[in-house]
Amino acid sequence: MTNTISPRKAGVTELNAAVPQTLSRQSGESLVEQIVRSVETRIDDKLLRTGARMPSIRQFADTHRVSRFTVVEAYDRLVAKGFLESRRGSGFYVRERSPMLATNAASPRASEAPPPHLDVVWLVRSMFRQNPQQKMPGSGLLPVDWLDGELVANALRAISRQNQNLLLQYGNPQGFLPLRQQLQLKLAELEIAATPDQIVTTSGVTQALDIVARHFLQPGDTIFVDDPAWFLMFGSFALLGAKVVGIPRLPDGPDVAQLAELAALHKPKLYVINSVLHNPTSTSLSAAKAFQILKIAEQHDFTIVEDDIYCDMHPGSAIQPATRIAALDQLNRVIYLGGFSKTLAANLRVGFIATSEDMAKRLSDRKMLSTLTTSDLGERTVYKILSEGHYRKHVDRLRSKLDGVRDKTAKQLERVGLTVDIAPPAGMFLWVDAGCDTNVLTERGMEHGYLLAPGSLFSPSQLPSTRMRLNVGYMHDVGILRFFEREIGSLS
Incomplete structure (x- = not known):
């Protein structure tokens, strides 16, 4: 006599393969997220075969003591992600996973070997792929656990309770007016x-730079940047056909003699400069240098x-003065x-441009034509x-951390062979000298899971450098210090 399995028993077997028998109500994941993750894992591990029928919504809910609404939402998410398919009147079935979908699912976890010559694109791509985030001493952001997720979440919840129709429409092309009014107060400080008519909101400073560059530059024009400076803009300006020229950066600002000489030679359209807590050195502009830069411009x-x-x-105190060129110029030539993004959340992508009223209108129009x-x-x-x-208290806590x-990290780095010849009193970066080619050091770091930021990427010339940028927020991992001590000793 042939043994047969009843449909009810088959459903129970599939259910046991689908998810663990207990779902936790105390974990950080919702019940829906736990179900989705468990089913995805079992499909990827081939414990649920292609074409297998999933338990009915009622059966799943009864077995795991969850609501049917929870099961419906979990199944709907699995359908949307390509793991299940819904057959009307029949139920849910495991969908065949195409090779393309499987490759795409795995790619965020895949490591990428450095290219023969390290470049900016590789560093930024690696930053987004890095896991765990704690192993990113070359990062340009503060650690997530230093920020205040609850502060952002509470604001989002409050906004969601307002007129929901406002969330479904376009905003103002120049930016949310109450925010621009608040920024007016911030700038006045x-x-x-x-x-407010002189302010245009943007999707972070990255977009702000892009909008300004596209307005001013034509192919063949020259743009000045600090050397070293934030590396992402080099490639962006080059894509516009601009010639990017670096101005040597000193502890109190740019080399103004070089600036004057190169300005006479190249006739630049723009000069992009970090005046306060310069990236990557965390140094700030002196009042004398600010005045000289404005005169040369x-x-x-x-x-x-x-x-x-x-x-x-930056604390902005009398002990640590900070000069903005815009304060001297009042937005005429600046x-x-x-x-x-650095202090609240990178994912908010809220930045702004402050300029003359006429220029603000033109930049707002350019923004509108590209992104509405x-x-x-x-x-x-x-x-x-x-x-x-809330923001003022939040940044006070960040500065305190x-x-x-900062000083403790500098001393630890000195002990393992790095030279910290610039000791900034504020900011999150140290611009250190490793005494060896930091491109090679970066490649070795990736082999051990550490993302570093070599000095070559911070110069328009992209030449090898012994310098590198380190983020003091990520230096609590003793493994990083051991790595530096071991590798610098072997490379020196």
Whole structure:
């Protein structure tokens, strides 16, 4: 006599293969997320075969003591992600996974060998793929656990309870007006006078730089940057056909003699500069240098783009003065950029441009033609945090954390063979000398799971360098220090 399995018993067997018998209500994951993750894993591990029928919604809910709504949502998510298919009147079945889908699913976890010559694209791509995030001493962001997720989440929840129709429409092309009014107050504290009509919101400082560059530059034009400087803009400007020229950066600002000489030679359209907590050295511009830069710009008729993304990491006290060129110029020849990705959340992507009213209108039109508007939801979130006074306390805590680890980190690095010849009093970066080719050091770091930022990437010339940028927020891992001590000793 042939043994047969009843449909009910077959369903129970499939159910046991689908998810663990107990779902946790105390974990950080919702019940829906736990079900989805468990089914995905069992399909990937071939424990659920292609074509297998999933338990019915009622059966799944009864067995695992969850609501039918929970099961419906989990199944719907698995269908949307390509793991299951729904057959009307029949149920849910395991879908055949194409090779392309399997490759794409695995790619975020895959490691990528460095190219023969390290470049900016490789570093940025590696930054987004790096896991765990704690092993990123070359990162340009603070660790997630240093930030205040609850602050952002509370603001988002409050906004979601407002008129929901506002969240379904385009925002204002120039930006959410109450946020621009709040930014007017913020700029006034920096002694920069700007009305809301002089401010344009952007998707971070990255977009702000792109909008300004596209407005001013034609193929063949020259743009000045600091050397070293934030590497991402080099490739962006080059794609516009611009010639990127580096101005040597000193502890108190650029080499003004070189700036004057190169300005006479190249006749640049723009000069992009970090005035406060320069990336990667965390040094700030002196008042004397700021005045000299402005005079050279007037003499050679170029516009200064002042990137002040690290503004709020500087205490702004009399002990540590910080000079903005925009405060001297009052937005006549200076275009001022700011944002909140470094202090609130990189994912909010809220930045802004402050300039003359006429230029703000033109840049707003350019923004509108390329992206229509920026995220009104993100701008409302930042406005709520700024206007309710929470932001000021938050950045005070961030500065305190950085102050608590900066000097200690510098001493630890000196002990393992790195030279810290610039000791900034604020900021999150140290610009250190490894005494060896940091491209080679970076390649070895990737072999051990550490993402480093070699000095070559911070110069328009991209030449090998013994310098590298380190983020003090990620230096608590003793494994990183051991790596430096071992590898620097072998390379020196």
